[in-house]
Amino acid sequence: MASWSEAQDHRRAGVWTGILVLAILVAGVGSFVVAKYRWWLQPLASVQGRVIDQYFNWILLVTAIAFVATHLFLAVALMRYGARGGERASHWHEHLGAELTWTIVPGVAFIALGILGVFTWSRLYSAPPSNAQAVEVTGRQFFWYVRYPGADGRFARTDPKFVSQSNPLGLDPGDPAAKTNLVVLNELHMVNDRPIEVRVRSVDVIHSFFLPNFRVKQDAVPGRTIPIWFTPDKEGKYQIACAQLCGTGHYTMRGNVTVESQAAFDQWLQQQAAH
Numbered sequence: 001m002a003s004w005s006e007a008q009d010h011r012r013a014g015v016w017t018g019i020l021v022l023a024i025l026v027a028g029v030g031s032f033v034v035a036k037y038r039w040w041l042q043p044l045a046s047v048q049g050r051v052i053d054q055y056f057n058w059i060l061l062v063t064a065i066a067f068v069a070t071h072l073f074l075a076v077a078l079m080r081y082g083a084r085g086g087e088r089a090s091h092w093h094e095h096l097g098a099e100l101t102w103t104i105v106p107g108v109a110f111i112a113l114g115i116l117g118v119f120t121w122s123r124l125y126s127a128p129p130s131n132a133q134a135v136e137v138t139g140r141q142f143f144w145y146v147r148y149p150g151a152d153g154r155f156a157r158t159d160p161k162f163v164s165q166s167n168p169l170g171l172d173p174g175d176p177a178a179k180t181n182l183v184v185l186n187e188l189h190m191v192n193d194r195p196i197e198v199r200v201r202s203v204d205v206i207h208s209f210f211l212p213n214f215r216v217k218q219d220a221v222p223g224r225t226i227p228i229w230f231t232p233d234k235e236g237k238y239q240i241a242c243a244q245l246c247g248t249g250h251y252t253m254r255g256n257v258t259v260e261s262q263a264a265f266d267q268w269l270q271q272q273a274a275h
């Protein structure tokens, strides 16, 4: 048998471990509060972003409840049921109800989140509306090419064999659209309240086209054209970031985004074409 003072030591250790678990809980909740007020999401500027934010909040809520509940339970169990020194561990299924509860409740919560995720995904990755403006964004170490089609809305064919200093995207000179296509650096202009389809490409390594304010993040993969669409709904200036470590200049891979009226957009495009 363990002595009385040994049993006291065990109980004290249990209480301290319980306090440590409570400290982790307080640190976790505290970090959330600090993050919420200092580094939270960028101001929202797209219709689809609302759907992403809702889903984000659901995940946060479910995981927060799980985090708080499990830490409280662990702390209480450590403090109350600390070893007294003479016990042997044993396993039995007397509390089947409790076992079923802690298996089924999280299971249902995560399946519900999964189903909600499928609906969220299907609302975002669908065919764009017919009035969508189309642009192509191509990542390259370490900037973004943005290609706007001409008035006919056509993008010229591209082929790596045409790539040169003056034709970095390899537009096919035999395609009439090559003359009307406009390629600019790091300047993505969009029309307010008009859906935009962005065809995301890369000419070298994997980049990630990230528009924090629009809740858009899409990998740019060499050899592939990946379309995404969304609807900006707040005029203003924003930024493109690259969200994939793509080389030493990764952190400089920043582009400008402007959301403006159709008239301002048309005027800007004309100015660019005149250059």
Ligand code: CUA
Binding pocket: 139, 141, 142, 206, 207, 208, 242, 243, 244, 245, 246, 247, 250, 251, 253
């Ligand atoms: Cu491109 Cu990081």
